[in-house]
Amino acid sequence: MSKLEHKRYFTIGMAGHIDHGKTSLTKALTNVDTDRLKEEKERQISIELGFAPLYEDEEIQISVIDVPGHERFIRQMIAGVAGIDLVVLVVAADEGVMPQTREHLDILGFLGIKNGVVAITKIDRVDEEFIDLVKDDIFEELQGTVFEHSPFVLVDSLSKKGIDDLKQLIIDTLKEQEMRDAKGAFRLPIDQVFTVKGQGTVVRGTVYEGTVEEGQPLVILPKGIEVRARQLQVHHKPAKKAFAGQRAAINLSNVSKEDLERGDVVVSSEHFNVTRTIDVAIRVVEDLDYMVKQRMPIKCHIGTAEVMGRIVFFDRNELKEENDEILCQLRLDEEIVTKRGDRFIIRRPSPQETVGGGWVIDPRGEKYRYGVQTIEELEKKKVGTPHERIVAALTEGKSLGLADLIKRTALDDETLSSELSNEDFLLYNGKEYTLKSLVLLIEDEIYDRLGDYHREHSMKQGINKAEILQSLQKHYPKTLLDYVIEQGVSNGTFGRKEQFVFQKDFAPHVPQSWAKRTENMLQVIKKDGLKVRYLQDYLKEAGIPDSLTGDLRRFLEEQGLIVPLDDQYYWYGDLFNHAVETLQSKTGPEFEVGDAKDVLDLSRKYMIPFLERLDAKGYTKRIENKRVWQK
Numbered sequence: 001m002s003k004l005e006h007k008r009y010f011t012i013g014m015a016g017h018i019d020h021g022k023t024s025l026t027k028a029l030t031n032v033d034t035d036r037l038k039e040e041k042e043r044q045i046s047i048e049l050g051f052a053p054l055y056e057d058e059e060i061q062i063s064v065i066d067v068p069g070h071e072r073f074i075r076q077m078i079a080g081v082a083g084i085d086l087v088v089l090v091v092a093a094d095e096g097v098m099p100q101t102r103e104h105l106d107i108l109g110f111l112g113i114k115n116g117v118v119a120i121t122k123i124d125r126v127d128e129e130f131i132d133l134v135k136d137d138i139f140e141e142l143q144g145t146v147f148e149h150s151p152f153v154l155v156d157s158l159s160k161k162g163i164d165d166l167k168q169l170i171i172d173t174l175k176e177q178e179m180r181d182a183k184g185a186f187r188l189p190i191d192q193v194f195t196v197k198g199q200g201t202v203v204r205g206t207v208y209e210g211t212v213e214e215g216q217p218l219v220i221l222p223k224g225i226e227v228r229a230r231q232l233q234v235h236h237k238p239a240k241k242a243f244a245g246q247r248a249a250i251n252l253s254n255v256s257k258e259d260l261e262r263g264d265v266v267v268s269s270e271h272f273n274v275t276r277t278i279d280v281a282i283r284v285v286e287d288l289d290y291m292v293k294q295r296m297p298i299k300c301h302i303g304t305a306e307v308m309g310r311i312v313f314f315d316r317n318e319l320k321e322e323n324d325e326i327l328c329q330l331r332l333d334e335e336i337v338t339k340r341g342d343r344f345i346i347r348r349p350s351p352q353e354t355v356g357g358g359w360v361i362d363p364r365g366e367k368y369r370y371g372v373q374t375i376e377e378l379e380k381k382k383v384g385t386p387h388e389r390i391v392a393a394l395t396e397g398k399s400l401g402l403a404d405l406i407k408r409t410a411l412d413d414e415t416l417s418s419e420l421s422n423e424d425f426l427l428y429n430g431k432e433y434t435l436k437s438l439v440l441l442i443e444d445e446i447y448d449r450l451g452d453y454h455r456e457h458s459m460k461q462g463i464n465k466a467e468i469l470q471s472l473q474k475h476y477p478k479t480l481l482d483y484v485i486e487q488g489v490s491n492g493t494f495g496r497k498e499q500f501v502f503q504k505d506f507a508p509h510v511p512q513s514w515a516k517r518t519e520n521m522l523q524v525i526k527k528d529g530l531k532v533r534y535l536q537d538y539l540k541e542a543g544i545p546d547s548l549t550g551d552l553r554r555f556l557e558e559q560g561l562i563v564p565l566d567d568q569y570y571w572y573g574d575l576f577n578h579a580v581e582t583l584q585s586k587t588g589p590e591f592e593v594g595d596a597k598d599v600l601d602l603s604r605k606y607m608i609p610f611l612e613r614l615d616a617k618g619y620t621k622r623i624e625n626k627r628v629w630q631k
Contacts (some may be wrong), residue, residue, distance in 0.1 A: 011245055016100070017099070024157035025090060093125060094122055117173065186268035196251070213242075228254065285354055305337075312331055315375050462503075485501060521544070525538055618630055
């Protein structure tokens, strides 16, 4: 493994109220001015996300996002924070906690940000006594939030007071933190798309998970556009690879700037779900101004995407105050790319306010009935261990490949592979997984079905395998059914003769109620020798009902008890074989019809059908007026 792959990569964010000094603090920490747009310079606010490298050594690399603070730019703020590992909450000493600070705190909590540092800026503008008051005010506001136990650092971006202390605190904190998953499939939600003259289309974003390397084929979801990573940059420097946690720019082939937009996602595999219906667990903010109602229009911010949709409850029709997690569903107007565990924010489009946020339980939501049963099912999905999630996925999907299992369970390759070694799971065909319990269940179902068939059609060998597959394919995949049947044959549960499958211990037989009459009929046919009457006459005399004659005739033929000369005349099986032996022993290598008549003393009524049957069975071959023995 290279040094690059040993290194850990993190992105931190600056969050806080407008004009509290986030951009100035970023510049003081990094010597980079992240206000890059003309309108940002003119208005002295951050509209787009600004990025800068903070620190790098052999062990760690840290980047900074300067998140916009103005209410109108909340979308960009969410897009930035969604990909970060630590947040520096910026509060100006001369103003303290402001409304936007509180909203940012809510959003950070909903997005699952766990690490934070509080930077009290502009300390040179106020005296020490006032700073103490501001600290008390901030401490009180942070109770019950993700910043409740976060350290405070006093800084001034102009005089550089406290800047080194803040930078060292960030470095020390992240060195103790686990980095994002670099082992899974690559995913980068796009937050910027632009063109570079002579190079083409470039996308930029934070690598959520996995790694990407120069030349790698990629896919843009949800659009499904296949592209290739022509070149990579990390903080304006060429790179061969980009890792989870890094800010990366990717020069893409085969796509134009007009085809892409913020919210699209660059991935390396099909493991990610493209969906419009997601089962979720949400919390709402404490001080909602308006009631949240059933099927209310909402704006969902997930990754870098912003999508309209509706919220669907299954245990209520409205809410305003709720401290507990609520299990519900988001039905979106456009497709998004997500997986289990992804965080999101819900905002009311008009009047605009942050309603709440949460995480994705199942990206493959379906339509459910309103009621407690649905809530119980969602609860099971929510708390499931990796093992339980795999069981749930295979219970629903019956048979899944690794890619589908990753999509449905949101587990990484390593965790999934480890869990799949459990004896509850079975790999078959070398590529598909199923539950051992399901294999046994299907085997029992086929066994019972065969038993019913044997009782109803005791004279038939079994069920055509194609018929079994067709009848059960509505419930189980064909590959799995085929596997279960073949395994059943191998382990002695089933028998197979040509295309027919049967219970191993089953032997075709005449139904008990007709066995005696059938035996008597056979004795009469035997007694009549080679000069028999029509088979239908024997069946009628024996009292065999018309509904049974077809199956009985077929059974007696298959068992060799009777042999057809044609569709009317049948000889007793042993007599037919004896006639063949007699004729062969009393003729040479070839013979004519007259020779056969002399040997067997039969009229043409029987002789011609008999000889044609010998041809059909391969005993003889007709050449002009003669027949030549073949065996």
